[in-house]
Amino acid sequence: MQIPAAVEALSALAHGHRLAVFRLLVRAGADGVPAGEIAREIGVLPNTLSTHLTILGHAGLIRSRREGRSVRYSADYDGMRDLLGFLVADCCAGQPEICAPLAEIAQGCCPQP
């Protein structure tokens, strides 16, 4: 990941509704959530939500697939990992001791064998 892509992803998340949508989808897992349900949960008009979903999708943070009359959106975990990896890699450049606590956070959250 390069700076322009990172800026695009950060910009996509730098909005209350979009960050809420992203969190919702990350929690929802691979199955995803239909656009209409997202709109109700977040409390935004369907057309406005559609704009936000497009932005998140173009940033590589979510995916979509049509399912009947609705479109299910789901988190793009690869994209999310790229962004977090970019920030983590950046944070570690030069001084590993500084981001060691980060590894602990990840450790506490997703215990490794």
Place this chain on the structure above:
Amino acid sequence: MQIPAAVEALSALAHGHRLAVFRLLVRAGADGVPAGEIAREIGVLPNTLSTHLTILGHAGLIRSRREGRSVRYSADYDGMRDLLGFLVADCCAGQPEICAPLAEIAQGCCPQP
């Protein structure tokens, strides 16, 4: 960290010059870098940079201290950790297996004993 603070931090980083400044300061370590040197490195006018530094500072991502005629800016590693921790915690909610690779990234970057 709550959504509003996360949005503020993400917004601060969602700009090419500011992200470049933040990376520079993270690499520079606790000593920090004087504002003038940052401006030269990044290639922005001093007054414009000052605006960006204020935004990053208010978001809790950098700190500053006057040193003679210049002001040295340095990364706020606690703030950075809060933001990354927030995103990581969010990513893990519900499905630990998804962000396990993230823990590996942190592991590879900052090897734990």
Place this chain on the structure above:
DNA sequence: TCGATATTTCGAATATCGTCGAAATATCGA
């Protein structure tokens, strides 16, 4: 104190973003 250096603040111009209503598109069931 005075001038030089370093940084910040102010005010205004321009560009971009976010939201909405209305209309268009896609899919299904009768």
Place this chain on the structure above:
DNA sequence: TCGATATTTCGACGATATTCGAAATATCGA
């Protein structure tokens, strides 16, 4: 095919963000 449901696209308005030049502030050395 037709009407209903689900989502997206379009066009426009108001709000916010970014940048710049000019001026103000802070600190140092002579």
